[in-house]
Amino acid sequence: MLPTRIVKYLRNRGIQGPWRITGCPEGGFAGAVVIPALAESGHLFATLRSLAENPPGLLSRFLVLVVVNNRKDAPGADKGDNRVTLERLENGDRAFGGLRLAWVDAATKGLELPPGTGGVGLARKIGFDLALTRLDFTGSDPILVALDGDTLVQPDYLSALVRHFGDSQAGGAVIPFRHQPGRTPEESEAIHRYELFLRGYVLGLSTAGSPYAFHTVGSAMACTASAYAGMGGMNTRVAAEDFYFLQQMKKTFGVQGVQGTVVHPSSRSSHRVPFGTGRSVSRLLSGEESAVLFYRPECFSILGRWLSLVEECLDEEGTVIRSRAQGISPHLGEYLDRCRFIEGWEKLRRNSRGGTALRAAFHAWFDGLRTLKLVHHLSDGPFPRGDSRVLLPPLLESAGLDPNRDPDAQLSLLRRIQSAPPPS
Structure with a gap:
């Protein structure tokens, strides 16, 4: 039986539509990992295999829910790719047989997302809202975890999340991340530059004393089910849904960093949304140097x-x-x-x-x-953006860090610092 607060959320703000969970019929889970997948047949199953490497005892306690989705007006190639994904999910795969695997069809005719407003935010919301009905609220507050269909996790992923929420007073969490290497040297250089930009911004916020000095990466965030419902659930934005979700979570139930694991988002280029990782990498690969410039x-x-x-x-x-x-x-x-x-x-x-x-x-x-x-x-205005080799060293120095001018050294340092627990 669901708690009154969850029932009230689902009644007033829960997703309304034809979508249903298929696959795993079980309930009573301690958490759910929700994975939106749009044209991810070439990557999703590597994500699932990486999840399957977590301890069997934890896998049995977590529902893994894939939301295969596309808009009605999506390109034919994306729709065809989603059909392949749905067929593979329905046929099963021994490589991730330990998962309590389920999926939502938001891609077949009659189940597609609406044009214009249908995107990753809506796909995440569908998954999270439906997952609430499969969770066990009789003990510890269940966990909702956001992942992407092209992201890899480590064998310590679930144990780190369970440990974190067992100790944390905050309802939301961000997980350390490190982008996967690119398929080419040029792609690796592009993703390293973009990740360094993200880390430089968070470092700057930290030196300024901002309470919003944390990363907002959609495949590296989690929350308790009660906090999710209490803050109003996932927004349905086509892009930047992670930024707005974590901002609202910070205002209402707080956000803290997870320790003890790292997620590995994809480094590939993309044109699906007007900004973000994929678009920035794509612009850099096309020779647009101004695509990623650093703040002073x-x-x-x-x-x-x-x-x-x-x-x-x-x-x-x-x-x-x-x-x-x-x-x-x-x-x-x-x-x-x-x-x-x-x-x-x-x-x-x-x-x-x-x-x-x-x-x-x-x-x-x-x-x-x-x-x-x-x-x-x-x-x-007076402080235009520029090159990391010029602008990051004084920022690093102001944070008491080595003011190295080499971008690779800067990235290595910030990866280490921003994945470590804060000093007590």
Whole structure:
């Protein structure tokens, strides 16, 4: 029997449609790994084989749910590839026989995703919402895990997740990641550059003291079922669904980093969505050097001073904070006016009792998106983006790290630092 909070979520915000779980008939799982798959017949089964290398005792406790999906207006090649995937799932495969494997057909005529709005966000939501009905809520809070159909995991994947949620007070989690090597030297160079860009941004947020200093990679995130329902479930965005999901999770139930495993997303190029890993790799491979440029340390310095200013001024009026922000940077002041900060701050003050509540309300208002937009505003103005060999060393130094100019050394360092537990 599902808890009232889960029933209420499914009734009010759960997915509505013709989709059903096929395959594994079991229930009472401690968690579910949900894998959206669009034209992934050449990669999905390697993902499943990597999952099958986890301990049998844990595999028996987790439902693995593949959501084979395409929009009604998808290219014929994608639809044909999905038919191959569905046939292979239906026929079974001994290579991953230890999995409690099920799937959702969101690809066959009459079950396809709607044009325009159908994408990875909707596919994840279908999987998560349907998986809720197969979970065991009588003991520990069950776990929902997001994976992709071209991502590989390690044999310690499930054990690390179970251990993490056994100790964590946060409802959400991000998992360390490291992209797979490219199929060619050029592809490897492109994915290394893009991953370094992601890591440089998170490093900058960390040095600034931002509470949003964590990676938002769709194949490397998880949450408890109660937190999922409590924060409103997965959004249905065609792209950046992971960013918005984790941002909302941070605001409501918190996000912490998992330790003890690494997931390995694909490095291949793609044109499915207008931004993100696949599109950036594709642009770099086509010779577009400006596809991935790095933010200047000054952007994060201004961000850090702004966050510190707010912390110092929790008892002040918005006009006072706005005036002092002008002294940090007139470009910061300009951005705050664009965000209507003074009006927003006074509303936060009226609705918050005490400094702790106001601080939390501010960080919910000045969230990951507003943070990113500030960095973009500064980058489009006085601090243009540039090469990692020039811009990352001073940022590394400000974080107390080796200011190496070599991109490979920078990536190796940040992979190690950002996969390690924070100092106590």
